[in-house]
Every structure is written in structure tokens, then in C-alpha cells.
Amino acid sequence: TLQVENVKLLDRYANRKAANGTLYLTATHLIYVDASAEVRKETWILHHHIATVEKLPLTTSGYPLLIHCKNFHVAHFVLGQERDCHDVFTSLLKLSQPVKPEELYAFSYNPKMSKENREIGWKLIDLKLDYQRMGIPNDYWEITDVNKDYEVCSTYPPELVVPRAASRAVVMGSSRFRSRGRIPVLSYFEWCVLQAALCRCSQPLAGFSARCPEDEHMLQAIREANPGSPFMYVVDTRPKLNAMANRAAGKGYENEDHYENIRFKFIGIENIHVMRNSLQKLLEVCETKSPSMSDFLTGLENSGWLRHIKAVMDAGVFLAKAVREEKVSVLVHCSDGWDRTAQVCSLAGLLLDPFYRTFKGFMVLIEKEWIAMGHKFSHRCGHLDGDPKEVSPVFTQFVDCVWQLMQQFPCSFEFNERFLLEIHDHVYSCQFGNFLGTCHKEREDLKIFEKTHSLWPFLLQRKQELRNPLYRGFTAYKELQPNTLPFSFQFWCGMYNRFDKGMHPKQCVLDHLLSCMSQKMKLEDNASELE
């Protein structure tokens, strides 16, 4: 453990007195202890959360170190000695950029828990139960284990839901025609009256003119699994120009002339590089010391961040409407079907099905559309020292969209904002095994399920503080139809300026309501004890 005395932690407002304390570096955390005030104050930063460390130019107060975290915490330390500053800098660089998966926190995290309970933790979320809840297997859809050895697709889970009418040959043929073998599979199915299905895949390797009869049969099987509907939508979530450019590389999109009875549609959501830059610009605005209102709004506009959030939301709304109102099946893809596709499919699920707005349901949704379906968490979140061009706030945008929905429909989610922030923190913390690696196969190879803990039991234990006191229950709202005019989208101060306490309301309505409810429960407990 490295320890440095007389370290200052600067506030964003220059006129406040800087705290003076001690910096500790443990194997997992940076801990700053401020003993100067009456109450001892600790600031903890997980090494895995550190995105960048910079040594700033020497000032009159000392040697500054600026740390930017992946959860948007920004810490500005000033050390007295150059030697100390350099030591801390090099240590943090190494600690925040593990090279091998085995170095990740999840493999050393060891809370007091029995082996059985750890294993039960992993079994908490069973995707098969969710398919059952949707009424699958049924006449038209089945759960197939054709991918049990990852023959079809190495980034898909072993069990997939495909149309019964799709033979093994069709599945294999389609997998050869889809980028990375990511064939069309079911994401969501309306289980009561309607038969419309939401399916997802990756882009076809169509180039300018290539065809694949098996892939065409696959789509036909999906369309015919919804007998009430004469056509199905195929939605490409990329901007038209990008999709067309992909054709030159032998990939591209579905030709309406080749696929019977499809209506093809582009919904332009920008790619991971645009999103990475957008967030970068947004954070610059958030970090600006004392911006004018104009500076802030102009910066917000220039970042494009809310424009992208709206684009994702618009896509989710389109999918939900097609399935629910038009009763038409939809097949959605982007390039590889693991970024934008994951965003819009999970969002559509939230809009359509109140189950996904419960604690358990939201965990199922993430396990299904993100984890099982191979969103590359490790790359997108920069868990290991890798290609910075692979890093992108795809999951962050999804969480932002969920928060936007919570603002419009305050009574329709079982959980509150903190639940979202906890999940977001842990996507980057690598403390739990759920988000390690890039797909199910990799997690099996890394022995995640034997060696690490699942996040979900830990969050469920804290339901009392993560719940939404205004939740009206499962049956209060069926589908959500959000307003997507631009003014409906707000800047999420609680996420992007989370650690700037001065900016948030000084009295927290959420805490007030939760404490009201817990007091009542305490009284009820006391009353029942007295009985």
C-alpha cells in the first residue's frame, strides 16, 4: 500500500478551501482521507473506474494530478513532492489498465458468502423462464440448442429462439450470410393476443448483389410465424450512408426485391465512434468551471448527446409501435448487431412489457439483450488495456434512455435512479462477473460462473434504498408511449455531474419518501412484534 501525506483535493470552485489529507493506494482502490474537518471524510475511487490520469503543470500549491473516471467522477489532487506525484501517477497507470482478465477485481473479490449462495446467485436470472413467460416454446417458436457448441455463432449464447419452421440447414445457411454468424433470433414476443415478434441479427453479407436462399427462408419463417400480418419490417439502425458504404465491403443491407414481403427502413443512429466523441464533448461541458447558461446550452447542443439519445428512443418507439399497434413483426440490425441493436431491442422491451420495469425484469432484460446476446462489455468499457477505438458509451446511452422514461412516467418503474447508477458503476467496476468479457463463450472460458460473483443478488439485497416509492405496481401501466419531441429529453445531472453535489437539489425528495415509508414499516414491525 502506497501512502502519501499532505495531499490536497481541489473543489471545482477555486474559492473554496482545498481539503488537506492523506492519499492511500491499495490493491483495488485509491482512498483519500480528509481528517482536517471535524468529520473524517473519505473519498474512494476504484482503480478499474479510472479512465485517465494526467500530471498537470506545476502550480504554486504543488504537483497536480487529474483523474477522470469512467463513472464521470473527476478528482483533482495536488501533491507536495514531485517524487510522490510521479510514484502515484505511474502506480495508477498500471493499476487502472490491467492486461489480463485474471487481474480483474472480480477474481479477487471475496465477500463473506457460502459457496452455495454464490452459485445460487448465478442462477437467480434464468432466461428460459422469460421465454416461458412469453409463451415460448409454442406452435411457431422454439428454443433451439443448435448453438450449444457455438457452431452457429461464437458470440451468441448456446440457446436461441428461432422459428420452428426454420430447419437446421436454414439456420446454418443464414449464419454464413450474416456478419459474425449472428443470425436472426427472437428478442421479444407478445404473448397474449398478438403474434408479432421482435427479432434481431447482424447485417447480411449481401454486398451489391449476393443472395442467400437460406437467409431468405429464415426471414420468411419469421414473417410466417405471424400469420395475421402480410409483411414484416426489416429495420437497419444505421444511417443510410454508412449502410451503403458497407456494401462496398461485401456487407450491407437487405434488398426488398430479394426478400418477399419485407418493408425495409433505415433509422439513423450514429456509430460507436461518433458516440464516443459526443460523450467526450458533453463531459467537457460538464467540467467547465463556471459556464454561462449560453455556454452550457451551446455546448450541450454541439456535443449532440441529446440528439443521439432521442435517436435511440425514436427507434425503440418505432419497434414497440410496430409490434404492439401494427401487429407486424420486426427484424432489427445494425452492423454487428451488438450495439445499437441491443439498445433498441431492450428499450422496446421496456416500452412494451411492464415486467421489464420491475427489479427482476430489468435484470432479465440486461442479461438477455446485452450480456447473453454478446454486447462487448470488455471492449466498450475498456476493462483491459486495449484498442481505445473500441471504447464507446453504448450502455450508458441505454441507461440514459431508461432514465428519460422514468422522468416521463415516474410511477411505472419499480426501481429508482440509484439502481441505474449502481448498475452503470458495476458495468465498469469489474467487481462482479456478469459484465466481464465479450460474450457467453468467453465467460465460460474464463470460468466466471465458478470463480466470481453475480451482481444481481447484491442489488436485490438493497431493494429498500433502490426502489421507487412512487411505483404503482405491475398492472398500473401496460405499454409506455413516451413523448419524443426534443423538449422531452433532459440533461441527466445525476449521471454526468453526479459527484458535483452542489449542483443537485439540496433536499432529496426520494430520500424523504423512502424514509417516510421505512418509518411506517418500522412501526408496523413494532406493532406486529407487540402482538
Next chain:
Amino acid sequence: MMRSSQPLTGTNGRRCKEDEKLINATLRPGKRGYIIDTRSLNVAQQARAKGGGFEQEAHYPQWRRIHKCIERFNILQESLIKLVEACNDQSHNMDRWLSKLEASNWLTHIKEILTAACLAAQCIDREGASVLVHGTEGTDSTLQVTSLAQIILDPRCRTIRGFESLVVREWLQAGHPFQQRCAQSAYSNSKQKWEAPVFLLFLDCVWQILRQFPCSFEFNEQFLIMLFEHAYASQFGTFLGNNENERAKLKLPQKTMSLWSWVNRSEELSKFQNPLFEANSLVIWPSVAPQSLQLWEGVFLRWNRPSKFLDEAQEEMINIIKYN
């Protein structure tokens, strides 16, 4: 804290011993005072050409003058019109929305006014110093500053009766020209001359503070919206006329009913009460960071989106507090 209009120093630098004596009488022994001029130094200097001006250091040596510029009332009406136009834009273009919102400058005005009010409150609370606030006529930005400063400093102004008194004292009796300012709102074909949403900006600032301190106000958002509506059009006589003199001449107390007599009836009052209110004796300092200030959706998006889900949330909140 005192308020006034500008001193008529003119280009000759006239002084008035009585004026100096009057405001010096409010100084605490051994302490300086602050004069907060809601005009920029330039504007204050230019005012001299028309016979107005500002307090010169030589004549008011115990007073320190600070210029905290708040936009003049004639600009504000344009700002409101642009904001409302932005809210009505159905084009689904995010950049356009943010651009129009920024161009309206509405939130900039909010920030300016709150900053000036915080400054006035700080002089009093942190330094124990007397404060004199004025702009040009002392009927617009001056009143915004003095009334908001009281909300910050005095918990009584955050009760329903206290706030009503504040409005009567700092706006009606102080002579804010409601008849002129609230003649037209955002939708009007005729040319605006004296109209300006000064009172609405004040209410918006109160709402911003309410949002940041949701447990510190006895009244809720609906109360503020109700006051906004009645300032522009009302079956009650309270907001008619431009000052007490006119109200007396119009025989309003004899010929009209008072808004307060209706609002303060228990069945009406219950609609305006804040279920989260917990009386405290705190001085509350709002944050004026852009991230802390929000568009007042309850007023500006009221007719553009359904309130059903937000109303249900409000009901839930009331239920939770009632039954716990």
C-alpha cells in the same frame, strides 16, 4: 434591505444631503453598506444624460456599489415570445430546440436574477451589512432582487401567508406596473411597448428554488402557476392597476374581490399545499449552475404534453406522506 429608484444625479453630478442621510441611517454601527445596481456600469453612466445616474463614491463613502446587470424589461418580452415559440416547434430536431432555447435567453435571465438575489442575501447574511437595491425606476428588476433575497433569507416568506404578504408588499404596494407589464403575454399581434414577463420571471425563480429545496416551501408549483395566471387575467381585482394610487382611484377594494380571500379558503388552499413541507429556519442558497436550472415545464410545456403521469406521481406522493 432597501429598494429605491435611481438617484437623479444627472450630468452635473448633483447630490442630495437628505438622500445620503436617509440611507446612511440604515447602516449598522461600524459597517459598510452595499448598493446593488441592477444596471451595467455603462447603462448606469448613460442614464446621467437623461437626468438619472448612480450614487457617487465621494458622496456615499460608506457604501460600496456593485453592478449586477439584469436585463431591462423591454428585452424580456422578446425573450418570452422566443421561448414559447421554441416550445411549440414540432420539428423533432434536437439541435434546433437547444439552439432556440439558448437564443431565447430565458434561462440566462433566470440565472442573472438569482445571482443578484443571492448577492443581496449574502451581503445581509454573511456580512451583516445593509443593502440598497435599485435599477432605473425601481419597479422591475429591483423587485425581483428584493423579493427573491427574502425568500432566500426568511423562512416566513416560504409559507403560504408569508409569500402572499411578500407579493403584496414587494410587488403590489411597491408599484410594479402590472397593468402595463401583463397586458399581453406571448401570443399577440400588436406591438409590445410596456409589456414584460417580469413577474413571471420572478415566479420562475421561486420555482427554481422550490425545485432545489422541495421540503422548504409550504406551497407547491400549482400555487405559483395560479399566481402567474391571475397576474395576466383574473376575475379578482388584486392585480389590476399599476400601483396603490390607481387601485384606490379605481375603487378596487369596493368594486372587486380579492384573490387572497378566495385562495385562502381551506378547500382552495389544500390544492396549493406542498406535502413535503417541513418548517425550518434555514437560509437557503440556490445553486445557479446551468445544470441546476431547468425549464419550467409546468408553465412552458403545460399545453404541449399530457400531465397525466406527472399528476399520478403527485397523487402517489401525497398518499405516501398522508398514510405514513
